Amino acid sequence: MSMPTYLGMPPFPDAAREAVADTRLRRNLARATGTIRERRAAAVAELADWDELRECAKQIKDHTLGHLGHYLRMLEERVTAAGGVVHWARDAAEANAIVTRLVRETGETEVVKVKSMATQEIGLNEALAEAGIAAVETDLAELIVQLGDDRPSHLLVPAIHRNRAEIREIFRRAMPSAPADLTDDPAALAEAARRHLRARFLAARVAVSGANFAVAETGTVLVVESEGNGRMCLTLPETLITVMGIEKVLPTARDLEVFLQVLPRSSTAERMNPYTSAWTGVTPGDGPRAFHLVLLDNGRTATLADAVGRQALRCIRCSACLNVCPVYARAGGHAYGSPYPGPIGAILSPQLRGLGSDVDASLPFASSLCGACYEVCPVAIDIPEVLVHLRGKAPKKPSERLAMGLAGAALASPRRLAAAQFAAGRSRRAVRRLRAPRAWTDTRDVPVPPAQSFRAWWKANRDRT
Numbered sequence: 001m002s003m004p005t006y007l008g009m010p011p012f013p014d015a016a017r018e019a020v021a022d023t024r025l026r027r028n029l030a031r032a033t034g035t036i037r038e039r040r041a042a043a044v045a046e047l048a049d050w051d052e053l054r055e056c057a058k059q060i061k062d063h064t065l066g067h068l069g070h071y072l073r074m075l076e077e078r079v080t081a082a083g084g085v086v087h088w089a090r091d092a093a094e095a096n097a098i099v100t101r102l103v104r105e106t107g108e109t110e111v112v113k114v115k116s117m118a119t120q121e122i123g124l125n126e127a128l129a130e131a132g133i134a135a136v137e138t139d140l141a142e143l144i145v146q147l148g149d150d151r152p153s154h155l156l157v158p159a160i161h162r163n164r165a166e167i168r169e170i171f172r173r174a175m176p177s178a179p180a181d182l183t184d185d186p187a188a189l190a191e192a193a194r195r196h197l198r199a200r201f202l203a204a205r206v207a208v209s210g211a212n213f214a215v216a217e218t219g220t221v222l223v224v225e226s227e228g229n230g231r232m233c234l235t236l237p238e239t240l241i242t243v244m245g246i247e248k249v250l251p252t253a254r255d256l257e258v259f260l261q262v263l264p265r266s267s268t269a270e271r272m273n274p275y276t277s278a279w280t281g282v283t284p285g286d287g288p289r290a291f292h293l294v295l296l297d298n299g300r301t302a303t304l305a306d307a308v309g310r311q312a313l314r315c316i317r318c319s320a321c322l323n324v325c326p327v328y329a330r331a332g333g334h335a336y337g338s339p340y341p342g343p344i345g346a347i348l349s350p351q352l353r354g355l356g357s358d359v360d361a362s363l364p365f366a367s368s369l370c371g372a373c374y375e376v377c378p379v380a381i382d383i384p385e386v387l388v389h390l391r392g393k394a395p396k397k398p399s400e401r402l403a404m405g406l407a408g409a410a411l412a413s414p415r416r417l418a419a420a421q422f423a424a425g426r427s428r429r430a431v432r433r434l435r436a437p438r439a440w441t442d443t444r445d446v447p448v449p450p451a452q453s454f455r456a457w458w459k460a461n462r463d464r465t
């Protein structure tokens with residue numbers, strides 16, 4: 001397995017059943033996703049050339065994925081020439097071992113972290129903890145999740161399932177420096193987090209980050225963020241270790257013009273990111289003295305081999321698809337059993353991890369196929385197309401296989417279809433009593449076949465019309 005399934009997570013339908021019964025969670029989610037959704041729509045509507053930008057982003061990503069080996073080798077060469085060190089990790093275990101070794105070599109037992117999906121994907125914090133190294137999350141929402149001993153439930157706002165009162169309780173319980181009279185006023189909560197983190201930033205000698213993009217032609221790596229915590233982590237410590245999925249590389253610096261427009265508008269509904277940090281290797285007297293770039297595969301090469309599924313690798317983790325998804329809005333992020341929730345999680349996790357577990361086999365079905373995710377995706381990933389494709393590959397129950405086999409055989413031949421319609425018309429009473437599969441017929445009427453099929457009616461009446 002290339003990526004650990006969240007331990008103990010049940011398949012999506014079971015996890016979602018529990019989540020939809022939680023009215024507080026649904027209220028928190030509805031409020032938060034509704035606000036982000038409207039703001040994103042307004043930010044996108046400001047750009048007259050949004051469709052062209054979207055198409056351009058899609059084409060840049062497809063071109064890069066089509067020549068991935070070439071651009072990754074170029075990136076490695078340029079990063080190395082600029083004084084960085086590039087490491088290649090086949091899977092989560094290799095990536096964790098590399099990062100753990102690098103931190104150990106510094107002699108430190110604590111690292112500060114910039115929010116990173118790649119490190120969540122590989123379970124880096126847990127791996128570091130096993131090696132006696134504490135990883136301190138510095139993004140506010142990630143900090144809330146970490147202090148609450150919780151799991152992230154959104155790509156961009158990992159604590160979206162928490163409201164202000166819950167956050168205050170978490171801070172009071174797990175943040176020693178939080179004032180005793182801490183209120184749930186957002187400014188007071190942010191101030192408590194700021195004080196807590198500042199001491200960590202100033203003491204940190206090692207930082208771990210992810211990367212939003214890396215430019216092959218220059219060897220430049222970029223992180224975009226809103227809080228400034230990333231800038232602190234990327235500039236103050238002596239050693240910087242960046243874990244980056246191999247699909248994040250872009251050919252040229254000019255390509256950033258497109259992505260630095262579509263990403264902030266799609267994610268935080270901002271015209272530009274408040275903090276965009278870019279660095280190329282190491283610069284004497286400025287920033288970290290050692291830079292390590294860990295290039296992570298972890299199922300991406302296998303995903304790239306799938307002609308339909310590979311479009312998931314275009315994802316820039318903006319989270320717009322989560323905010324418009326009616327299933328995500330009700331089930332929340334934890335039900336997806338992976339760090340990648342929502343529509344993108346439903347197509348990415350089963351490809352990175354394979355369809356072998358119950359959780360992953362259930363994820364392609366966690367959608368109504370309404371298509372809202374495709375409409376908002378800034379890199380035009382046809383998520384419904386990939387969902388249907390993965391449903392076809394997911395392991396089936398014997399009864400499903402039999403039913404689909406029979407339907408396929410009947411639909412493949414006009415004569416067999418006519419015979420099946422005739423037989424269905426003759427067994428109308430039995431169909432009326434049909435209750436299986438229950439999950440479907442409990443909430444829907446089974447249509448009763450007509451006594452006479454259209455074909456039979458046409459044959460009998462054709463001469464009279």
Ligand code: SF4
Pocket residue numbers: 155266314315316317318319320321322344373376377378379380381
């Ligand atoms: S699939 Fe598209 S909309 Fe969803 S997070 Fe990725 S880039 Fe954003």
